[in-house]
Amino acid sequence: MDKVQFLLLIAVALFALGLLGVIVRRNLLVMLMCMELMLNGVNLSLVTFAQQTGTAAGAVLVFLIFVVAAAEIAIAIPIVLVLVRRKRTLEADAFADLKG
């Protein structure tokens, strides 16, 4: 198993762990963290491919994802705060009544 395969494996593992966490965990904050985990799995695969092909595009995309992720968290955390203040719980199921 060479280095590229290993790194891709880790990337897939990170993504899968994150997805699993989003699906099974009830806590909103944990779900957010799991989403970051998925993003980083993707980042890792991008960097790996960029290294393998020797191009810069993948690496540039990673920085873009960093920015988007930061912005996303900056909005998501206040939303979670507002929600928690209203219902005094972090359970995602408690907010099922928000559906359209």
Added chain:
Amino acid sequence: MAHLLTLIVVLPLIGAVLNGALATRLRDAPFGRTFVTVVGCGLPILSFLLVVRGFMELLATDGTPLIETAYTWARIGGRTFDVSFYFDRLSAVMALIVTGVGSVIHIYSIGYMHDDKSYARFFAYLNLFLFFMLSLVLGRSLLVLFVGWEGVGLASYLLIGFWFDDPANAAAGKKAFITNRIGDAGFLLGMFLLYWAFGTLDMDKINAAFTSGAAPVISASLAGVLLFIGASGKSAQIPLHVWLPDAMAGPTPVSALIHAATMVTAGVYLVARMSGLYSQAPEASAVVAVIGAATAFFAATIAVTQTDIKKVLAYSTVSQLGFMFVALGVGAYGVGIFHVYTHAFFKACLFLGAGSVIHALGGEQDIRKMGGLARKIPVTFWTFAIATAAIAGIPPLAGFWSKDEILWNAFASSAGGSPVLWAVMAATALMTAFYMFRLLWLVFLTPSRMEPKVAHHVHESPLSMTGVLMILAALSAVGGFVALPHFLEPLLPMAKTPEALHHYETPLLILSVAIALAGLAGAWFVYGSGTERSARLATRFASLHRTLTNKYFVDEAYDRFIGRPLVWLSDRVFLNLGDRVLLDGSLNGLARLARRTAGVFSRVETGNLHRYAFFVLVGSIAMLAWSLRHG
């Protein structure tokens, strides 16, 4: 004088615009009514004077027509469509009739419409009518004629429904308009055909092409029949005659001007104007003659039993128009126009006389409730009597000359005249004399059958009305001495009559006088002593009488065989099946389908974030699997 013809046409339009735009403001203004009168009557009279001037110019030359292009309406490719006017002897005669009779009827309306609240609107419509009628008569190309043709239809519609508060009047207006549309479809097709063949719509050029034999590419008869369909709509010939009697719902001056003297003769004018075409179209001419004769005969039989004074005159108009078409159909175009000219005088006089009677009786139109008016409204009586004698064909009044010419041509013309045609027309002439004198006796001479309340108020009309009656009666008396067919001969050649028949001319002349007198005697015999004899006749021939009073049930037949099937088709097929079931149904069905499917899928949306994430997972795996298999 520059722009003479344009001025003639446009002057009434100015009147219509002025009175129409200011109508509501003028109603309460101190001199509003005077202004309306001066504008409404002044401009037509001015127009008449200009026509006279143009007529003088025309007489001074050797017959070259005045042609004037007002402006170029459209230029398409290399072809131009001009609004141009054409003033030759034929259009001069027509323009004189239209503006002359039109002007006196405007003057008559001052008295007749005096108490109407829509005085200005009435004059605006009348002037609008004159504008369109003059562009019809003076237009050089069929296109300008057609614009005028439609315009007079519009003016007629507006004036029939002038008192539109009564739904019956509005319905009569609609009937006239719609019936005319049917004819206009034929007219348009004829125009298209001629334009396709010649690349021009100028009538003088089309006529020249036909008479010089340079136009063998299309069937003259087809074009002739199509144009005649239009003419039969406008001139109320079978089978499109049904609108004219109903058109009597309008004010009486309108009936006199539009539905007797001028507009309804537009069809006659059209055929005479296209005489070059019709002279090359024996089949179309035969159609014209047969339709004309049938219309003349049947309308006359209906007129015998009508009891509304204006309806009698309306059917009489239809019948006289039939006479004109017979003349056109046997190639005597000048004679047809001659009858248009004499008919304009005596029929206008009769209608205005009837208006004077109605005015005197406070709106009563039923001749069964009249009688004995001769003493009470003598001027109306004498003018009405002169016009009656004129239409009946008593010599030497105007109607005698033109009707006798028609009868002679129907008998002798080598272009379709026959003894049978003569016999039909002679029988019609007999009935004409009979029903007109019947009217005269029932209205003026028999003992009074008026209700006392009405009889008390009977009064002679003001001078503006009786003066006009006297002018028209004088013209009905002496108008026949103008040898109009001879005057028009350079344009409209006389019908050829075989030499062998010429010794019949004097006996037929005497016979037509005898026919007129027989009609007079018959009416005197039946109605001279009151209404008992006619009542007995009506009971003896009850079924015939019922058929005639109901106008051969033509309206009912049209309703049953055309009107109701159309309504059924529109309601069942087009509305219920086509619109409601097919169109609405398919759209509503699609919408319902979308809503139901959405209802099923919306159950998936629970609000549970984990389940959403799980769907994302399933979807991603499915996509991956798919891309692995197909990648």
